Amino acid sequence: MNKKPLLNSAEARRLAKEHGTPLYVYRKNIIQKAFRLLHGSIPFPRTKVFYACKANAHAGILKVLKQEGACIEAVSIGEVRAALSAGFPASRISYTCSNISLEELLAVMKTGVRVHLDSLNQIAWWGEAKPNSKISIRVNRGFGAGENPHIVTGGKESKFGIYYTDLPEAIRIASRYRLKIVGLQQHIGSNIFDPHTYLKGVRLMLSTATRFPELEFVDFGGGFGIPYRPEQKPLDVRRLGNETAAIFSEFCRNRGKTLELAIEPGRYLVAEAGALLAQVVDIKKTPGHTFVGINTGFNHLIRPAFYGSYHHVFNLSNPKGRNELVNIVGNICESSDFFVKRRALPKARLRDLLLFADAGAYGYAMSSDYNLREKPKEILI
Numbered sequence: 001m002n003k004k005p006l007l008n009s010a011e012a013r014r015l016a017k018e019h020g021t022p023l024y025v026y027r028k029n030i031i032q033k034a035f036r037l038l039h040g041s042i043p044f045p046r047t048k049v050f051y052a053c054k055a056n057a058h059a060g061i062l063k064v065l066k067q068e069g070a071c072i073e074a075v076s077i078g079e080v081r082a083a084l085s086a087g088f089p090a091s092r093i094s095y096t097c098s099n100i101s102l103e104e105l106l107a108v109m110k111t112g113v114r115v116h117l118d119s120l121n122q123i124a125w126w127g128e129a130k131p132n133s134k135i136s137i138r139v140n141r142g143f144g145a146g147e148n149p150h151i152v153t154g155g156k157e158s159k160f161g162i163y164y165t166d167l168p169e170a171i172r173i174a175s176r177y178r179l180k181i182v183g184l185q186q187h188i189g190s191n192i193f194d195p196h197t198y199l200k201g202v203r204l205m206l207s208t209a210t211r212f213p214e215l216e217f218v219d220f221g222g223g224f225g226i227p228y229r230p231e232q233k234p235l236d237v238r239r240l241g242n243e244t245a246a247i248f249s250e251f252c253r254n255r256g257k258t259l260e261l262a263i264e265p266g267r268y269l270v271a272e273a274g275a276l277l278a279q280v281v282d283i284k285k286t287p288g289h290t291f292v293g294i295n296t297g298f299n300h301l302i303r304p305a306f307y308g309s310y311h312h313v314f315n316l317s318n319p320k321g322r323n324e325l326v327n328i329v330g331n332i333c334e335s336s337d338f339f340v341k342r343r344a345l346p347k348a349r350l351r352d353l354l355l356f357a358d359a360g361a362y363g364y365a366m367s368s369d370y371n372l373r374e375k376p377k378e379i380l381i
């Protein structure tokens with residue numbers, strides 16, 4: 001697949017002039033398109049899409065997704081509050097988090113959002129505070145997947161959820177407090193491409209779900225991948241959606257009850273809708289290496305330094321320039337501050353505008369003011 005830049009050169013120049021760089025730019029219509037495609041790919045009547053707003057909690061993006069009919073998946077009390085202030089009612093927000101304090105759990109409980117309890121302790125705390133109520137639990141089915149080991153969230157080595165061999169104990173604790181387990185949730189990992197991998201997670205979860213007679217919903221989490229590299233094929237969401245719906249429909253038929261099917265996409269809805277625009281501010285050479293220095297750093301887009309992730313780069317000022325093997329590096333005082341290592345790109349010159357593609361998810365959301373450099377601006381167009 002040939003990647004297209006989110007902005008053309010004239011737009012980039014205009015936005016850079018108006019807002020300065022570095023600048024995160026998000027396109028509303030791409031978010032809408034992704035939401036409609038994913039939601040429309042699951043032919044099951046009671047499907048709910050919870051946007052995992054950890055990917056990008058920009059208020060304008062929350063508003064767009066609210067209008068589309070999305071719900072919100074939050075992983076902190078801060079995200080719950082962001083969703084509430086964006087106008088999502090508590091009934092359209094879910095929360096799951098590992099290693100939280102009793103105080104945070106009680107604060108979230110007060111908001112009335114759907115909570116997926118993540119440990120045996122959390123079940124007991126909930127039962128003490130609110131016996132006789134309905135709960136949902138996050139399950140680690142012993143299976144995880146993801147683009148790289150840093151983003152796998154299931155399996156023995158993962159801290160997330162209640163490991164499935166502990167479920168009998170979870171049921172005992174719940175019954176001690178007369179809690180009804182009405183929901184199960186899992187999230188096996190992120191940037192998954194192979195529908196079979198996701199479907200394996202779905203099947204495993206449903207084999208566990210048979211032990212829970214009072215279920216009202218099952219939430220299969222997020223993890224839907226996007227093609228960061230030009231040679232990657234997009235995830236076949238239609239196939240994934242059809243098969244998930246078929247498996248879940250059969251499960252519901254066997255139960256004689258139509259449960260709710262929930263998913264929690266983050267990256268899939270916003271990654272391709274966003275890009276980071278930056279400017280070349282310095283160029284250096286050492287024997288065998290060219291370093292293109294830009295006015296941003298890993299504090300603004302950490303994925304390459306953190307996970308070795310790939311972001312496609314467009315030189316919008318010199319798109320037809322002769323290819324040069326370069327490293328693109330930032331202005332943070334760390335040698336791991338790089339965006340690109342030894343990649344052939346059109347020759348970069350001082351003041352050229354570079355666009356980092358697919359930066360709408362886990363870009364600004366993971367940014368910091370490390371080195372006391374301000375966070376970048378963001379705009380939604």
Ligand SMILES: Cc1ncc(COP(=O)(O)O)c(C=O)c1O
Binds near residue numbers: 075187267361
């Ligand atoms: C509980 C939970 N749900 C959903 C997601 C969204 O994942 P993704 O952005 O890969 O769809 C995450 C991300 O790690 C998560 O932790």
